[in-house]
Amino acid sequence: MASKEEILAGLAEIVNEETGLAPEAVEMDKSFTDDLDIDSISMMTIVVNAEEKFDVKIPDEEVKNLKTVGDAVSFIEGAQA
């Protein structure tokens, strides 16, 4: 089970790999679309990579609720259980 901090760090790595954004820019309160400028195609790639990294399922209908990095971290944390 990964902690909140570990999930954040892992997500930051995935976002960096997909978009080139510095991992430090990926903070809990940042919006994927408004702050990080991540489009829907990149978002789906990030979701699939996160599923693989944290061994969780993130259903497509859930993705639209993941507005901020914090939303994604919380969802992944809950889904691990």
Add this chain to the structure above:
Amino acid sequence: MARKVVITGLGATTPIGGDVPTMWKNALKGVSGAHTLTADWVEKYDLPVHFAAKVTTPATDVLSRVEAKRMDPSTQFAVVAAREAWNDSGIEEVDHDRLAVAFATGIGGVWTLLDAWDTLREKGPRRVLPMTVPMLMPNGPAAAVSLDLGARAGAHTPVSACASGTEALHIGLELIRSGKADVVVAGGAEAAIHPLPMASFSAMQALSKRNDSPETASRPYDVNRDGFVMGEGAGALVLEAEEHALARGARIYGELAGTSVTADAYHITAPDPQGLGATRALKAALFDARALPDDVCHVNAHATSTPVGDRPEYTALKAALGDHVDNVCVSATKSQTGHLLGASGAVESVMTVLAVYHRLAPVTINLENQDPEIPLDVVTGTPRELPEGEIVALNNSFGFGGHNAVVAIRSTGPKVEMA
């Protein structure tokens, strides 16, 4: 009177150089871009051919990692070549609604397609990347170049196998002549050094099997030629309406004086042995350029080094140029670069433009015993000086499907010394 179209920018990434100056320097020297492949898939699939001509410079030297991630290698090569051509043209301001793209490919995103197929089979549909289709589509290179340069007067993709790159220039010329665009970035890209096309070309006995000597495998016109060598890369040319180029004081390499495209309607892969389709293409390109056979001093031949392909091209040149064919010097640059398939016509057009600009024809390597049935004046050893004054050079490209494309480049001189 049709608008005159001139060439003002050149770009390339090839097996003999990652940019135009390096490629040209090597083309004059005569080097081989073919080498033994080190990829594990050669052994894994027990491929009968172990070598190819890969680009010398990774696309990521020019593109950022994130840019490259969303592009098939063929599109990466296209953007690298197009950026070089655009910068070379010196265009600073352009009406983007009057800027078009014509960028060809022969095969398209084969790496993306087959990697995604592996992912689907091994990991399931969830793991197939959402960018898979836009990366594999054959219009990917044209679309990426259009996005990169903000070209909004259309992004076109001729697909005619190994004639594709030359057909892109044909489309570019028509776009400007018809008034639909003032500037066109035309070119071709290919990245098919992948086990599947390699296996397929081997199965049809099209590839050279000279595994013990890759550097001497591509030998157009030689009696011991045994097939072509797979190459990859891209070439790009900035075509511009003459008045547009003159208004901004552009450096002009030469005139894209005429183009033509014909089809053999003879056989899906074999060339018409009499070269009738190629002859019609040559005559049509000369007519389009308002040129006579006697005006032609140089040909960059298609000359892939296959036993059956090189001869009909000679037959066609003889039929189109008559006895003047003996006065024309011919360069078979695939001896150096290998065969870049859908990019070959673009790269060879770049070389043809440089030949008339610098008045130097590049060399053909590996020609030891010339096929007596192809008595062309082939440039070997050292580059050949081209005459002064107004000259015309031709570039031929022929593709599976019976596609024939020819471009005629005119230069009124004077000779420009190399930097």
